[in-house]
Structures are given as C-alpha cells and as structure tokens.
Amino acid sequence: MLQAYAFIVRRELRLALRRKGDVLNVLVFFIVVASLFPLGVGPEPGQLRAMAAGVVWIAALLAAVLSLPRLFAADHADGTLEQMLVSPQPLLVIVLSKASAHWLLTGLPLALTAPLIGLQYDLPTDALGVLLASLLIGTPVLSLLGSAGAALTLGVHGGGALLGLLVLPLFVPVLVFGAGAVTSTLIGINPSAHLSLLGAFLAVSSLIGPWAACAALRVALD
Amino acid sequence: MLQAYAFIVRRELRLALRRKGDVLNVLVFFIVVASLFPLGVGPEPGQLRAMAAGVVWIAALLAAVLSLPRLFAADHADGTLEQMLVSPQPLLVIVLSKASAHWLLTGLPLALTAPLIGLQYDLPTDALGVLLASLLIGTPVLSLLGSAGAALTLGVHGGGALLGLLVLPLFVPVLVFGAGAVTSTLIGINPSAHLSLLGAFLAVSSLIGPWAACAALRVALD
Amino acid sequence: MLETTALACERGGMRLFSDLGVALQAGGLLRVRGNNGSGKTTLLRTLAGLTRPAAGSVRWRGEPIGDDFRREMLFLGHAAAVKDEMTVSENLEFSSRISCLDVAESKIRDALECLGIVRLADLPARYLSQGQRKRAALARLALSASVPLWLLDEPFSALDDEAIARVSALCAAHLAAGGMVVLTSHQDIPIAAADARAIEMRG
Amino acid sequence: MLETTALACERGGMRLFSDLGVALQAGGLLRVRGNNGSGKTTLLRTLAGLTRPAAGSVRWRGEPIGDDFRREMLFLGHAAAVKDEMTVSENLEFSSRISCLDVAESKIRDALECLGIVRLADLPARYLSQGQRKRAALARLALSASVPLWLLDEPFSALDDEAIARVSALCAAHLAAGGMVVLTSHQDIPIAAADARAIEMRG
C-alpha cells in the first residue's frame, strides 16, 4: 500500500513536470492575483500592510480552486480513473496520493513564495514567518477538502465554478484563522491560538476529505 | 451571417440552461469572493468603502477567468469545434457569437449584481451607478480578450492557470480604469474620463480579441 | 473535381506520406487503406483543410481549397461532435444548421429514421451508447445529399451490422447521384459504386 | 468461477436486460453480442463491479465480487486510459503497476513488441493515431497472463487486420492456459477456444 502510494505520487509529479509549467502557472497566477490587489484598492502602504495577509490567503485559495478541477478530470476523461477503480489498490490510497501530489505541486510552492509577496507588502519579519507557517498548515486542508469537491463535481459541466462554490465556503475558516494569525502578529498578539485552530481543522479535514472523495468517485463512475 | 450569429448565440444560451446552474455558479462565485474580502481584511467601514470598487472588479475578473476555459474546451473535446471550422460559416462569426454568449452568461449577470454588493460595502448611490456603468463597458472586454486567451490555451494541459496568466495582465487596464471610475466618484471627481478610456479599450479589444481568437483556433486544430 | 498535387504531410517532423496525387470525379469513391498510424486520418484532415500540408496542395474544381470549398464538403472525423446536453434531434439540427442545410422538423426525423434512431430523438445524447452516438453523428449524411463531397473517417467503427448496411446504402445512393465519397475503414464494407478506387498508405 | 444470478440492469429507468444468468469456467470464452445500445457495455461494467446491478448479483469463486476479485480481473473499457503526456512504455508501466503486475523493463518491451508498437515505445502518447492508442491500451494483455479473468469491451475496434490477429492470438493463448475472456465485438473475429459461448443481448 505504501508502495502504491509512493508510485502514484511519483507518477503525478512526473506528469506535472511533463506538462511543463503547470506548477509554475499556478504560482505565477498566485503572484499576479496578489499583485492585482493594490491596483484595484489603491497604494497606501499602511492600508496595504493591514490587508497583506488576507490578500495572500485569498490568492492562495483562488489558486487552489483554479487548480482543483484538474485533480481528477483528466484521469476521468481518458479512462485512467476507471482503471484505478477496478485495480486492486484501495481507493483511499489512490485519493490520498493524488491529494498529496496536489499539495506538493500547488500548496507547498505557494507557501514558499508567500513570504516574497509579504515583502512586497512591507510585512515585518516575524509576520512573514507566521504567514509561512499558517500556509504550511493551511494549504493541505485545501488539497484534502478540495479533492472531495473535485470528486463531487466530476463530469459535471461548468464544474470549475461549481467546485469553487462548493469548496470556497469550506475554506473560509482556513482563511479566517490563517490571515488572523498574521494580523494578530502585526498587532503584537501571539498567533499560536490561531495556528493551533488551523491544525485542528487540518486534522478534521484529513479524516473527512478523502473519505468523501472516495464515495463521490464511486458515484461519478457508476 | 447574422442568422448564423443568432443561432449560435441561441444554442450557447440553451446549452447553458441545460447545464443547470452554470450561470448561477459564476454569479455565486462572484458573490462569495466579494464577501470573502472583509473576512480576510478586517471590517472597518471606511476602509471597506474605499476598497469596494477594487474588490468588485477583482471578483469580476476572477469569475471571468474561471469561466473562460470552458468557452471552447467542451466544443474542442467532442469535435464540435472541428465541425465549426470545416463549416461554411466564417470563423469570425463563430468566435463573435461565442464571445457574445459568454458575455450574456457571465459579464451581464455580474454587472447587474455588482450594485447589490456595492450596497453591502456601503457605497453611495452615484458610485453604485458608476460601478454598474463601468462593469457594463468593461466586462465585454473580458469576454473579447478572454476568448483569445481561451483559444490560445486550447488543448494545453493545465490550461486554466495558464489562461489566467495570459489574460489577467491584459485585464489590468480594465481593472484600473473601472475601479478608478468608482473611486474618483467617491472623492467627487467626474468619472467620465475613466469611463471613456474604458470605452476606448473596449473598441481596441473588439478589434484584436476576435482576430487573435480565430488565428489561435486554427492553430489549435491543425 | 477534387485533386491533390504532390501532397505531403508531416507529423512531429516525420513525413507520413509525400508526393501523393489523387483525383476524384463525380460519382467516384475513394477508399483510403493502411495500417494503424499510416496517415489516413492525417490525409482526410488535410483534404478537409484542417491540417496544412507540408508540401503540395489540395484543389477543388481547379481552385485551391478555401471558403467556397467548405460549402460543398462534409467532414466527419473520429470525434462524433455530439453534445451530451442536447437531445439527438437538437444535435442533428445544430450540425445541419451550421452546414447551411435544410432543417425542417420532418427532415430531421426522416434522417434519424434512416439511421434507425428515431426512437432516441428526444433522449439527451449523454445517455447514448457508443454505437448510438456514432449513428447520431452519421445521421447528417441523410441530410447532405446536396453536398457533393463526403470525407468520412472510419464511419463504420462501433456500428453493428444493421447500421453498417444503412450507412453503406447512403453512400451508394450518394455516389449514384453523382456525389463523391472518400472514406477510411479497416473493415471491407461493400459499397456499390461505378468508379471505386483505393489507395494504400505507405505501401 | 464467474457467474451471475438473475442479473438485471437499468439505465435511465429502463430495463436493459433482466434475469441474466451466465457462468464461465476456466478456459471459457464468452462473446457478448447485440445491436448498438443493447446493453453490452453495461453488462461488462456490471461484471467489473463499476455499475451496480438493479437486481441479482455477480459472483466470483462463489463469493459476491469485492476487493479480492479486483486482483483477479482485468477490465478494458471503451476509454483507452492512455495518458497523452507519458510515453507509450511509461503508460504501460503505470497501468501494470497499478494492477500489481510485474513491470521489468524487458517485459514491457516484450509486451509492446507483442502488439507491434515497440517502435513507438518512447513516443508521447499524444501523437498516437487512433489505432496505435488502442494497441497501447491492449498491450497490457500481454502482461496479464496471470490474471484469470479478462473483460474486454470492443477490443478490436480501430485496429487493423494485423493487430486484430495479434490480439485474438493473445486471447486464444490465455484461454488455452485456463484463463477466461468476456468480450464484446461487432466484428466476428475467430478465436480458438475449447469452450466458446455467445450471448445475444435483447433477443
């Protein structure tokens, strides 16, 4: 099982490398969105600093939502998903490995780039650290719950927007606690309360997400 | 030709109605994104009013970007696009009618909902009017240039994010002038300069967008 | 009417065929044969003007193919071009409309009748089986008697024997009326034609 | 070993078939025949455990099909499950890996050789023709001698004569070694089998 997990993750990563720039695109999208905000909102540095965490988190959410439809859709269209379902591998392992690969390819790069964007918005160093931490804890939630959303909207036309509609509300707590952690650092409050709430949310979603995704996949392929 | 235009638009609208909720999804996505901001950024009314226009415009941009990949992808996958290319109808008519339908299904509903969101953000009435006007002029640009982007990324894996990367920078002027029109109304300046710039941008993009989309479609199906 | 001069096609930098010259007159049937991957699909797409040839040209009534040619040609490729969300008859109506064909209600039903799927007329195409979907795509043939040139890529795949008979009868009637048909197929389906030829791709 | 009892399937509220009882023993070949839309694909997907039957059950070695069954079964549906971005050999490696088959480099090449596409081993599958893609999917058969039950939905469509011969030889060898094959096909391909049966869907 561990072996199956490992080789499916490896395959996903290899596929992503082949589709050159897939990873890069999500990243650049993230950066573009984060850079759009000051354009629309206006350039006062104080105001920008206050909204930095929110903007980074919202951009991360949107980048995740944009990348999610691909999670199962390609495998569904060409029959690979069907093959996975009839294979001896437990479906849970398949879902978990796909969600992990999704995080490695989107969540992790986003988290690692976020401090750079924070710099642009003139965040102090300790807030940058907290931003990174909040993203490292929070982004796996996006992949886990997102995989359930992606499975639910599989084969549904206009799935992209529907998926956004399904998962964005679920992501709201992540956004609130994630951005909250950074903002509280800015005004001198210890962010650990926010971060541990995020951690709890991660624990819950790692139980619920993959299970829901498995069930939804079986329905989609009936 | 006009006849062809009309029946392709009608078909697109009918298809959208069949894929129940397609229109609704984009709309709800728009509303959810616009409502996320205060959550991420913090609830001071003065600050919110200042950013209202920017937020609405960014939400509209993202909703458009999210809906764009579908513009040609479904027709490409099932061979309809190929049939359109070998049909006697001029490709330009096909592209224009698809872009028009896209606007009717996303841009127009967004523009009409925007004042409601503006109300939430406590915008004064004249600013609401300007917001509506700016969206009515600006959203067709999103459909026109967006159709070119959608055609360029057709059949490219990870197209969604790449599409965002290609078109969002092109949408920047729309965002700047659109949000600028509203913001200038807020501080008592006549928004007509901004709006006429938007109009000029619309004119330019209605020349460039469909041309580029036609050329890109031919390339994608070679 | 349709002729190619020194036609050559490349895919991924590899020549699939070169120096291909075929000419088709009214009433002519051309079968394109060849193993998997020998370039049959590529040839048909080139004839339809979808793929640019690497060298040579395709001519129709003596002119290089262009906008006018598309009025007189029907291309059915591997993909069925059938929309899941629309019913079978709506699909047929749209595909005929876009080809500037007559789309009276009764004609649509006749065409579906002709392919044996009139029973499914109001079923959304999502629910069709593989072969029913193919039939729905081929129903356009029954409306296209007035279109001189038919380019059909594997029209018989996924069809059962009954459907194959129906489609080959349609082709035969089209040829008898002075139409032209170019088709690829791995099966050897008999089609009555005065002037039937075959080319074999890559030997 | 594989048997169905009073199996019934519905699609869209319509009974496709009911009260179907088939039993297949080691070395047995079952051909599923029937017109387009008669329910062949549905039957195969039900046997594979992808679609839930409306009534009745599918049993394998006397037990209702479940996790163990999936180790002993190979299902190849209409969709080729071939990834455009990966090369032909990578595709075969992945699909075999996921079915817990042996994937030594040499075996992969032998399997491709067996389908006549070893030349394309390192080509990204994106560039394959329709038939080459189907061959790439079928190459798994050459690695699956140890898997008792093969469920093949239209394995011969899009293949040229040479490939059809290769695939039917594979099936014959599998049957001779005590395997079981269930297949649907519109073409009548001869396969040597001691115990060959056919069922006709919907009369």
Place this chain on the structure above:
Amino acid sequence: MASRLLQFATPQAFFPLAGKLVPWFSVLAGALALAGLYVAFLVAPTDHQQGESYRIIFIHVPAAWMSMFLYVVMAGWAGLGLALNTRLSGMMSSAIAPTGAMFTFVALWSGALWGRPTWGAYWVWDARLTSELVLLFLYLGFIALKSAIPDPVRADRAGAILALVGVVNVPIIYFSVQWWNTLHQGASVSLTRAPSMAAAMLLGMLLMALAAWMYSIATALSRVRSIILERERDAEWVRMQRSAA
C-alpha cells in the same frame, strides 16, 4: 541581395553564422559596458538634487529601452513566422524572450530601488510602472505558452499570436507619461536643468544602451543556436555536427 539574405533564413545556414557572430558581440558588449560604467561612475558628476542615487539611471534607462525594443523585435519575428511560415522566425522570437524579460525585470527593479529615495516608495501604481509590469507578464506569458505546447510549430504560431496582441502595450508604456500625469518623470527635466552634466550623462547612457544592445544580440544568437540544435536534433546535418564533435 534578398536571395543572399534568404539563404541564411534556414536554421542550417544560420547556425554556423550565429556561432561566428556570438563572440564578437559578446566582446563588444563587455567593452561598451566597461566604458559606460567608467563614464557613469567616474566621469559623470554628482547630481546636486538627487545625490549619488541618480546614477541608477545608467542601468535603468537602457534596461527600460531594451525591454520595450526587444518586445517589438520579438513580436516582429513572431509575426514574420506566422505570415511566411519560416522556421527560423519562431526560434528567434523564443530566443529573444528571456533576454527581454530579464531587461524588463531589471528596469522594474532598478526603478523600484530608485523610487525609494526619490518618491519615498518602492512602488506606486501609476500608468508607466503598471504597463511595464504588464510587459513583464506578457513576456512570461509568452514563454509559458510556448513551453506548454509540445509541438514546436504549433507553439510558434500560438506564441506569435500572443506576442502580436501584446504589442499594443508598448506604445502605452512609452506614451503613458504624456497621456496621464504620472509620478514618473521624463529625463528631459534633468537634462534641461543641468546642461553641463548632460553631455557626460548622455554619453554614459548611450554607451550603456549600446552595451545592452550588443548583449541582447549575443545572448539571442547563442540561445537560438541551442534551440536550433534541440529542434533539429533529428535532422541529418545536426547528427553530422554531433558525430564530428
């Protein structure tokens, strides 16, 4: 004459020519840059208003010029390829893009560094700065689109369409200071203010600009050589080249 030129339009003929030109342009670029830096830091006097920080101009302005100019050149090659179906054109545009993106980035970065002492902020969202940022994204989009499409011919044509659409942005960058009253000041202001300084400044800027030109040509040529090798790896002449090496 035209046929002589066209002779070099095939990758095979262009490859050795480019190989011969690269060292020359590299040497020229280095020499001009040294001369430019000498003038910039040792000859040009200190600005009595901005102090030493104004010397960023010697990097900033050439980089900004090149960023726009290279885009036009890139789009020109791309358009040529789209119209005439010449193989080399697409390769040239691919080869130019990274250099253009680099200069755009340098212009943005140096401008931002300069903005801090003069405007009090690294970044403001005025028209010129924004459109220059859009230029960077256009370069990146061009590169991303091309690398996302595996078939080189198709990638060239799709990229060409995008490049041509983006050309509209270049006049916007250039004229934005005139069309809108922006924070970004034109060079003319300091030129008229201290004409005695202008000579040295102008010389420095010109030298640096020429160096940037030479550098761009050198990098584009050497990059196009590797692109040619990569794309024509199956061609007879490349295999001969490889076995000879």
